Each structure stands twice: as C-alpha cells, then as structure tokens.
Amino acid sequence: MDPVIVVGAGPVGLALALALARHSVPTVVLDEGPGKDEQRAARTVILRDDTAALMERLTGHSFGDQESGARWGGWRSLRRKQLMRELTFSDEVPAPLHVAQHVLTGALRAAIADERLVKVAVESKLDSLEQDAGGLTAHTRGPKDTWWRGSYLVGCDGPRSTVRKLLDIRFPGRTAVERHAVAALRTELPRPGEALLHRMPPWRHGGAEVTGRPLAGGVWRLDWLLPPRGELVTPDALVVRIRETLAGWCGGSTPPYELLDTGVHTVHHRLARRWRVGRAFLAGDAAHLLGALGTQGLDEGLRDVDNLAWKLALAWHHGARDALLDSYQAERRAGVAARLRAADQSLPILRGGGGLRSYVPGSARGHDMLLTDGHVGRGPLGAPGSYAESPLAPAPSESEVAVATEPGAPVADVPVTAPDGSLVQLRDRLGLGQLLVVLVAPGTVVWERRHWVTAGIMPRLAAAVTALPHPAELLVAESYPGAAAHSVLLIRPDGHLVTALGGVRPAELYTAAEAALGGAAPKRRTDSRETTEKAESTAAASRPTTQ
Known part of the structure; x- marks a missing residue:
C-alpha cells in the first residue's frame, strides 16, 4: 500500500x-x-x-x-470605562492556549x-x-x-x-469580513496573564475595539478592529495606537515596551x-x-x-x-x-x-x-462542534441512556482506569485508532483492580468489547457527568460519543460500533506489531521518481 x-x-x-x-x-x-x-x-x-x-x-x-505559550488566567470585557464581564479559568472552564x-x-x-x-x-x-x-x-x-x-x-x-x-x-x-491592525510587544500590564477585550475605549485613537492577549515571556498581542476597507495603517499611526492603548490600560502613562512585530490581519x-x-x-x-x-x-x-x-x-x-x-x-x-x-x-x-x-x-x-464566548471557546461562536447528524450515528435503541454529553459531541475528559491498572485521563487514550468503551462504576477507585476486574458485570462487558468489529479498549470511570452507575459509553477514536447504553448490551454495543465504522466490518484485525512493520516497510520502499 x-x-x-x-x-x-x-x-x-x-x-x-x-x-x-x-x-x-x-x-x-x-x-x-x-x-x-x-x-x-x-x-x-x-x-x-x-x-x-x-x-x-x-x-x-x-x-x-513559560517559554512556549500562555494559558490565560482570566478574561475581562470592558465597554468604555465599564467592566462588562469577568471570567476566571479553572478545570470547569478551561483556559485557551x-x-x-x-x-x-x-x-x-x-x-x-x-x-x-x-x-x-x-x-x-x-x-x-x-x-x-x-x-x-x-x-x-x-x-x-x-x-x-x-x-x-x-x-x-x-x-x-x-x-x-x-x-x-x-x-x-465573503472577502474582508474583518480587518485588524496587529502588534506584538513585550511590556508589563496591570493584570498579567489576563486577556481583555475593550470596546469603544475612551481615548482618541482607540477605534471601535481593541483586544489584548498575553503570550509567553511577557509578550502581548494587541489587535485593533479596523474598518473593513479603510485606509492603510502607517507605522506612525500604529505607534500612536500602541502608546494610547497602553496608557489607557496603565492609568494614563505609557509603560516601557519593546515592539517585536506588526501586521494587518484580514479575515475572510x-x-x-x-x-x-x-x-x-x-x-x-x-x-x-x-x-x-x-x-x-x-x-x-x-x-x-x-x-x-x-x-x-x-x-x-x-x-x-x-x-x-x-x-x-x-x-x-x-x-x-x-x-x-x-x-x-x-x-x-x-x-x-x-x-x-x-x-x-x-x-x-x-x-x-x-x-466573550467566541473569544474563550464557548457557545455557537467558539465551542467544538457536535456530529449529532452524522451518517455514522447508530439507529435509536431502547437501551440508550442520557448523559451530559449528547451523542456526536466531544466527551468530557474524566479520569479513567486503563487496562494496566493505571489512572489516566480519558483524553490521553484518544487518537490511537481504537474505539473506547467506558464503564461508569462508582466505588472502583477504592479497590485494587484485581478485585473488581473479574467481578460483577466486568467479565461480560470485557467479552462484548473483545467481540466488537474493531479493536477497542475497555476503561473504567468512577463517574461521568450525568451518567448513572453501570452506564456504558462507546467513544470514537477522535473522542466523540457514539452512544451511551444502560448496562451491558452486547448486541446494541456491536451495532453501534459497526455504524460508527461506516456500517461494514474491517476485513481482518491486524496485530499491532505486524501493522507497524508493514507501515515502516512501505515508508522505506516509497521512493520518488525524478526526471
């Protein structure tokens, strides 16, 4: 191949x-x-x-x-001199990178x-x-x-x-939907680590809107909203914007700054x-x-x-x-x-x-x-999309149960117990080409895995997972948002929920997995070592032809 x-x-x-x-x-x-x-x-x-x-x-x-990037500590939205919204990031509200x-x-x-x-x-x-x-x-x-x-x-x-x-x-x-003057500079602002959006700032050359976003190493990126088809921004005009904006945010005097880069960004x-x-x-x-x-x-x-x-x-x-x-x-x-x-x-x-x-x-x-929702990654302007209408969605089943994640949406990143007994984040198991099956089993965290892996519904669920039409990994979670005990979640390799079932339902689990794979089972399963060797030999053999 x-x-x-x-x-x-x-x-x-x-x-x-x-x-x-x-x-x-x-x-x-x-x-x-x-x-x-x-x-x-x-x-x-x-x-x-x-x-x-x-x-x-x-x-x-x-x-x-501190060297590669910055995860913001918070977000502020200002209008003229009034604070409109303030947001502190946490595990429940993850910070953008x-x-x-x-x-x-x-x-x-x-x-x-x-x-x-x-x-x-x-x-x-x-x-x-x-x-x-x-x-x-x-x-x-x-x-x-x-x-x-x-x-x-x-x-x-x-x-x-x-x-x-x-x-x-x-x-x-649409062409030139928005246009921004951009500057990257190193300086100290009163609230380091917090991004802010300032609409209608109360200084002469503030324009309609300016955004300040922190980067690593004390660097900030500033964006000024421009008219879509306005005049070109000259270097002198941009320096005036920088000085006035920094002074407005720092109590009236412009702090020392090092200008690193400038540009104009046009959105299409x-x-x-x-x-x-x-x-x-x-x-x-x-x-x-x-x-x-x-x-x-x-x-x-x-x-x-x-x-x-x-x-x-x-x-x-x-x-x-x-x-x-x-x-x-x-x-x-x-x-x-x-x-x-x-x-x-x-x-x-x-x-x-x-x-x-x-x-x-x-x-x-x-x-x-x-x-704010658009800038920080929430709501219709910023949140990850859902594949609720996907052609890979399984047919409705009476065994389905409701959890906080809708079918087709990205799953929550909860702690799970891996097959080797280690406690990892669910997101760490994504992207490996296999389906994930998560059993919600409260109380398992207080017991050693060897005590519950062969007890209750686990053997039957493990057998059902082994029989799926594609390799799958069985994980156990102490809890999942909105899920009752013994709920079973089927998750795609990219982290989107296929379905949630009430208890062990081998037939429904198999049908949902088959639908998520496009409706037809693979020709055969390939051992992981054999797969890697085959891929490496293909890569080594692929030699371009020059002329």
Whole structure:
C-alpha cells in the first residue's frame, strides 16, 4: 500500500502526518518551502482545550509553560470605562492556549524528525494530480521534478490551495469580513496573564475595539478592529495606537515596551463546496476560512485532522469504505458551516450599530457576552462542534441512556482506569485508532483492580468489547457527568460519543460500533506489531521518481 500524500507543511499538514503515523500509516509531506518557518511574533494561534490536548499528544510537548505559550488566567470585557464581564479559568472552564505559530510548527517538525513513518520533501511544489482505481500520482516542481505515488492525498496547502484548484472545487464566501491592525510587544500590564477585550475605549485613537492577549515571556498581542476597507495603517499611526492603548490600560502613562512585530490581519469567510473527490481530500484553510469574533481557523483545521486521520487509517489498513470516508465531509463541513453562519448572523448586530441594538434592552451586555464566548471557546461562536447528524450515528435503541454529553459531541475528559491498572485521563487514550468503551462504576477507585476486574458485570462487558468489529479498549470511570452507575459509553477514536447504553448490551454495543465504522466490518484485525512493520516497510520502499 502506497503512503498517504499530504500537501502543505503548515500546522495542519504536519499534524495530520503525525496523527497518521500514530495509526501506523506512512505519509509523504510535500513542503513547498525550504523546511523552515518564518518567526513572526505577531502571527499567533489560539487553541481551545480539545485542540491544545491534540497538539500535546502529537508532539509530546507541553505548550503551557513559560517559554512556549500562555494559558490565560482570566478574561475581562470592558465597554468604555465599564467592566462588562469577568471570567476566571479553572478545570470547569478551561483556559485557551495562546502560542506563536512558529513555536507550534517547530514542535511539530521536531516530532516528525523522530518519526520514521513521515517523510518531508522540501522545495516540492505540486503542479499536477491524477487519480486511478489503485491510488494517485502527483507531480512536483523544485530542484528536481518528481513523481509521487500515493494511496490517498490530503490538501492542507492553505487558502490558495493548489489541490483545491486541481480538483476544480469552488471556494465561495465573503472577502474582508474583518480587518485588524496587529502588534506584538513585550511590556508589563496591570493584570498579567489576563486577556481583555475593550470596546469603544475612551481615548482618541482607540477605534471601535481593541483586544489584548498575553503570550509567553511577557509578550502581548494587541489587535485593533479596523474598518473593513479603510485606509492603510502607517507605522506612525500604529505607534500612536500602541502608546494610547497602553496608557489607557496603565492609568494614563505609557509603560516601557519593546515592539517585536506588526501586521494587518484580514479575515475572510469561505467554505469549499466539496471536501472529497475520490481519493483526494481538503483540510484546514484549503477547505475553510473563518476567524471573526474570536474564532480561530487553526482550531477547526486541527479538528479536521482529528476527524480524518482515523478514517484514512482504517481505509489504509483494511480497505476503503465510502460511507466512512464520505462522513468526513458530512461531519466537518457541517460543523464549520454552523460556525460561519453564527458569525455571519452576529456580525451585523455587533458591528452595525443599529438594527436590534435599537430595540433590545441591555443589548450591549448581551453583545459582550457573545463576544466573550467566541473569544474563550464557548457557545455557537467558539465551542467544538457536535456530529449529532452524522451518517455514522447508530439507529435509536431502547437501551440508550442520557448523559451530559449528547451523542456526536466531544466527551468530557474524566479520569479513567486503563487496562494496566493505571489512572489516566480519558483524553490521553484518544487518537490511537481504537474505539473506547467506558464503564461508569462508582466505588472502583477504592479497590485494587484485581478485585473488581473479574467481578460483577466486568467479565461480560470485557467479552462484548473483545467481540466488537474493531479493536477497542475497555476503561473504567468512577463517574461521568450525568451518567448513572453501570452506564456504558462507546467513544470514537477522535473522542466523540457514539452512544451511551444502560448496562451491558452486547448486541446494541456491536451495532453501534459497526455504524460508527461506516456500517461494514474491517476485513481482518491486524496485530499491532505486524501493522507497524508493514507501515515502516512501505515508508522505506516509497521512493520518488525524478526526471
């Protein structure tokens, strides 16, 4: 089996290659550049709890330290001189992770350097693509013209995606939805570690809105909302904005600061018509552009990775199942479209000045709540999407029980007991290509595992898990939000809930697992050692042909 070709070596493309490697699938990453990333302090990314955990799983690197990134301690929303909202982050309200993009990409490249299943081809620009019944052939230009053979191909090559153009996929949407002047600077502000949104600040050049977000090492990123098609921001005008903003936040005098980087960030909203054509797929900015009201495009690009990786791996190891591969577009495109709709519906209210603002009492406070939710990753503008309408959802069953997580939504990250008896977080068991079955069994934490693993319903549940049509891991949780004792949760490899059943129901569990896999059982199970050896031999044998 030929490797998967990933076009583009940004964060999404590199993350996808690492995610496939965790599933023992070899990849070739076609990097148009020289294999290095420009260090821009003003080019940063904000990751929510689920995508930050994904990046840390893939890289083995903790980004919340003092050198890599910053997890905010709190959030404030101001309007003129009035405090509108204040939020303190905790385990119940996880803090976003703010990190420079080159730091994130550097950690991905470092992890790939130690990964035998990933080959990065630098200075390789894709210019043609052909598909046939057995795979794809891609041609790249560079120091050497090269033909590459692959089983599947994923275009992670950004807004001007060559893959999307070669597949003749339309990319409609809105241009210049928002525009921001951006500055990264090192300084000391009165409340370090807290991000803030200041609407209609009471100084001359404050504009309509300015946001301050802390980074690691005492660095801040400041964003000023600009008119969508206004004049260019000159360096002198930007310095005036910086000085006035810092003075306004520091009691009237501008504190010392070191200006590190500046730029203008323009937000576009676009959504590709199709995300799959045969063996070729789109992901990240090649498939969608969004970013208004605090939502972040990379967040959704990494969710594309998490959704697609296990499905491609299943197809690579066991043969393609169109229902499973088609579900990538059905789930992810619908999720991104919902966020784009929410942003497009909110923008006229928040930016227009009239409309509902003239009729709804307390609308200013409601607007600040909406903006806060978008910035910190809650509500329709910021929360992870649910796949409630997924084609992989099982048929309703009388054995289903309600828990705090709706079917199709990401599961809560609760402590669980692993098969070896260790206590780990549920999220740590994701991304390994297997289904997860979680038994909610209060009281087990006070007993040694050897006492309860062969008692009660455990033997029958273990037998049911072994009989599932795909490898699955049985975990035990002391509790799960909204779940009664002896509830059994079936979870996909990307952490979305398939179903929750009341007690051990082998037939219903099997049916739900089969539906989550696209409705057809794999040809055979492959021993993990055999799978890894097969993938490594494929990666070693995949040699490009130059001309």
